[in-house]
Amino acid sequence: MEKLEVKGLHHHFGFTEILRDISFTLDKGEVLSIVGPSGGGKTTLLHLCADLLDVEEGSVTNSFASSSYAFQEDRLLPWKNVIDNIALGLLAKGDKKSVAIEKSQEIALKFGLEEEDFEKFPKDLSGGMKQRVSFARALVVKPSLLFLDEPFSALDIGLKKELQAILIEMISKKEISVLFITHDLMEAIRLSDEILLLKADPGHIVKKFQYDLPQDKRDDKYVYGESAKILQDDEIIDTFELELR
Amino acid sequence: MNSLLKILKDFPAYLWSGWGAIASILLFIAFWDAGNQIYGDLVLPSPLETFKTLMSMLQDESVITEIKVTLYRASMGFGISLLFGSALGLIAGFFATASMMSRPIVTILVGMPPIAWIVLAMIWFGMGDETVIFTVVVASFPIIFVGALQGTRTLDGDLKEMADSFGLPWHMKFFDVYFPHIFSYVFPAWVSGLGMAWKIVIMAELLATSDGMGASLAVARSQLDTPTALALVVIMIGSLMFIEYIILEPIKREVELWRS
Ligand SMILES: Nc1ncnc2c1ncn2[C@@H]1O[C@H](COP(=O)(O)OP(=O)(O)O)[C@@H](O)[C@H]1O
Ligand SMILES: [Mg+2]
Numbered sequence: 001m002e003k004l005e006v007k008g009l010h011h012h013f014g015f016t017e018i019l020r021d022i023s024f025t026l027d028k029g030e031v032l033s034i035v036g037p038s039g040g041g042k043t044t045l046l047h048l049c050a051d052l053l054d055v056e057e058g059s060v061t062n063s064f065a066s067s068s069y070a071f072q073e074d075r076l077l078p079w080k081n082v083i084d085n086i087a088l089g090l091l092a093k094g095d096k097k098s099v100a101i102e103k104s105q106e107i108a109l110k111f112g113l114e115e116e117d118f119e120k121f122p123k124d125l126s127g128g129m130k131q132r133v134s135f136a137r138a139l140v141v142k143p144s145l146l147f148l149d150e151p152f153s154a155l156d157i158g159l160k161k162e163l164q165a166i167l168i169e170m171i172s173k174k175e176i177s178v179l180f181i182t183h184d185l186m187e188a189i190r191l192s193d194e195i196l197l198l199k200a201d202p203g204h205i206v207k208k209f210q211y212d213l214p215q216d217k218r219d220d221k222y223v224y225g226e227s228a229k230i231l232q233d234d235e236i237i238d239t240f241e242l243e244l245r
Numbered sequence: 246m247n248s249l250l251k252i253l254k255d256f257p258a259y260l261w262s263g264w265g266a267i268a269s270i271l272l273f274i275a276f277w278d279a280g281n282q283i284y285g286d287l288v289l290p291s292p293l294e295t296f297k298t299l300m301s302m303l304q305d306e307s308v309i310t311e312i313k314v315t316l317y318r319a320s321m322g323f324g325i326s327l328l329f330g331s332a333l334g335l336i337a338g339f340f341a342t343a344s345m346m347s348r349p350i351v352t353i354l355v356g357m358p359p360i361a362w363i364v365l366a367m368i369w370f371g372m373g374d375e376t377v378i379f380t381v382v383v384a385s386f387p388i389i390f391v392g393a394l395q396g397t398r399t400l401d402g403d404l405k406e407m408a409d410s411f412g413l414p415w416h417m418k419f420f421d422v423y424f425p426h427i428f429s430y431v432f433p434a435w436v437s438g439l440g441m442a443w444k445i446v447i448m449a450e451l452l453a454t455s456d457g458m459g460a461s462l463a464v465a466r467s468q469l470d471t472p473t474a475l476a477l478v479v480i481m482i483g484s485l486m487f488i489e490y491i492i493l494e495p496i497k498r499e500v501e502l503w504r505s
Contacts, residue, residue, distance in 0.1 A: 052406050069410040075403050079425040079503040088421070089411040123505040141411075 002028045002064045002144060004049060004179065009058035011044060017202040018044050022058070024196060024205070028144075029174040031215070033192035034181050037240055041203030042181045043072060043149055049179060050147045064145035064177065070138035072149040074130035076122040082108060082133050083118045089141040107140045108133070110166065112159060127154045135163060139170075148180045152187065164190060172216040185236075189226045190218055199239045207235045252499045259495050266490070290472040299476040308461070312480065315446055315457040318374060322381025323442040330386045330438070331431055334393025344394055354387040359445050360452075367453050377449040377457070384445040385438040392434020396427035425503075432500055436493050443485050 004026040011019040018041045026032045034042055047053040049060055050069050068089060076085045083104045090100035108118065111132045122130055131154045138146060152160045168191065170176045182188050188195050189211065197207040209230065213222065230236055274292045281291040290298075302308045337343040362383050366376040400423060408422045450459025458477055465474040 047406075050410060052410060069407075071403075071407065071410075073403065075407040077404065077421065077425075079429075080421070088413070088417075092411045092413045092417055121503040123503065137411075147410075 002177070004064060004145060005061045006049060007059045009048060009055065009060065011048060011056055020202045020204040022203070022205060026177060026179055028177050030194070031171055031178040031180060031192045033188040033195045034198050035185060035188045035195055036183065036198030036203065037200055038183060040198050040200035042198060045203065046147050046149050046179065046181055062145070066141070066143045067145040067147065068138040068141050068143040069147040070135050070149065070151045074122070074134040076130055076133055078122050081119050081121055082113060082125070085122070085133055086137045086140055089137055093141060103140055107136045111136045112162060128156060128159060131155055132159070132163070144177065146176055146178045148178060150182055167191065168215045172214060185230060186223055186227050189230070190223050191215060197235060197239055206239065207233070248499055252495050255499070256495055259498070263490070287469070287471060290475055294472050295475045295479060298472040299479055302473070302476055311456060311458055311461050315450060315459065318377045318450070318457065319381060319442050319446040322378045322446065323385055323439055325382050326385040326389050326438055326442070327435060330389030331393045334390040335397050335427065338394040338397025344398060347390070347394065351387045351391055354383060359384050359448065363449050363452050372453050372455070376453045377446060380449040381442045381445050385442045388441060389434045389438045393431050396430030399430070400426060429501060429504065432497065436489070436497070439488065440485065443481070447481060
């Protein structure tokens with residue numbers, strides 16, 4: 001069984017404690033969200049899980065067959081056009097160039113990019129378009145585990161819903177497992193099986209919430225209802241207080 | 246390979262865009278001719294006479310030999326700077342200490358007037374190839390070195406991390422992530438280094454050798470042979486413009502298409 005297991009994770013940058021005693025397990029086909037205020041160490045935690053940062057104390061065991069990462073910033077190669085940027089991960093896996101290009105064009109269209117954008121360099125794209133390209137680049141490799149770091153934050157509401165719908169479809173088919181980071185509670189409630197609340201200074205988990213209704217059955221009413229419920233929780237109020245003020 | 250084709254394909258359009266440049270050159274020649282009519286042939290020979298002299302010089306075997314000598318010295322000097330400047334700059338860029346330590350050295354190299362180098366080189370190497378080549382190297386090396394150093398110093402750590410997250414093999418990391426960035430710094434440095442080399446080689450020859458175009462210029466001066474002197478200047482400027490606008494600029498445009 002593929003899974004990601006984090007046990008007793010601590011992390012420091014210099015003398016600043018960033019993360020304290022983080023433990024959780026992500027099973028295959030599950031969506032686990034980590035919600036918390038900005039600067040709380042969410043990106044750091046995701047980097048540790050994705051082996052982009054060395055673990056200092058504790059352990060991260062990842063037995064998923066493959067994984068990919070959509071960064072908080074777009075991180076596109078400025079000297080490559082849209083399609084070549086998307087194809088990067090496929091080429092790294094050893095796909096033939098023609099196959100990679102074809103798959104990339106297909107997913108680009110699905111993600112709301114137009115054919116006339118294919119040859120454009122990142123400098124000629126809007127922020128939202130760059131984010132879409134970056135998201136497409138992570139999904140086109142069909143990873144078994146997807147690391148998502150606030151990939152929807154730069155998108156307008158319509159496109160956000162569209163991309164979420166694509167993700168929800170993959171989740172419902174159990175094609176993908178997701179470790180999802182956000183500071184948007186409603187987004188987390190719409191997508192997650194489980195939400196971990198990460199409180200800052202240093203980052204530690206204060207509460208867990210479970211959502212059992214399948215993602216494709218969750219309508220706006222459900223999301224609003226659950227959000228309202230969760231917003232009355234003392235820990236939530238306390239954690240986000242910094243941001244509300 | 247692909248980008249080479251693209252450069253060739255875009256070339257006619259690029260040439261077409263050169264009409265403005267040609268018009269301004271023609272205007273310059275018109276002023277030159279007016280100057281000739283005011284000051285007379287000795288001070289400023291007419292463009293026509295200059296180009297006639299130029300034509301006859303280009304048919305003269307001995308003039309061609311002088312040009313070849315100069316070309317040899319310039320390309321040797323520039324070649325050495327290109328090779329070592331790029332290599333050492335790239336390496337120095339990877340180490341914070343090396344880049345810090347190289348800064349004062351670069352300042353000395355850039356700040357010292359080339360004419361002072363020529364004098365020193367004449368004392369060290371005597372009159373000949375070595376003196377000229379040395380001066381060319383000393384003048385163009387720091388430009389290329391600094392370009393290469395900036396190229397590696399400014400590599401983007403975020404992109405490296407992204408490349409790691411997709412497990413890019415080393416050759417993809419090099420060609421798709423590092424090389425385009427470094428090249429966008431190194432290439433313009435090569436271009437300025439080349440311009441510098443071409444200017445310095447003439448100056449060094451004029452002072453330190455008895456052959457080459459610089460030396461011919463010195464001879465023309467001592468004989469008050471203004472048409473020959475001007476024809477030599479036209480060759481120098483013409484060759485620089487050819488390299489700059491016909492060869493380097495189209496490549497630069499292609500290479501920097503992605504830059505904002
Ligand atoms: N490479 C780094 N070196 C030093 N401090 C860092 C580094 N990366 C992040 N930090 C600090 O760690 C804290 C958590 O950052 P981050 O994980 O990006 O939070 P979040 O993603 O929740 O906004 C911040 O205070 C940030 O300044
Ligand atoms: Mg973050």
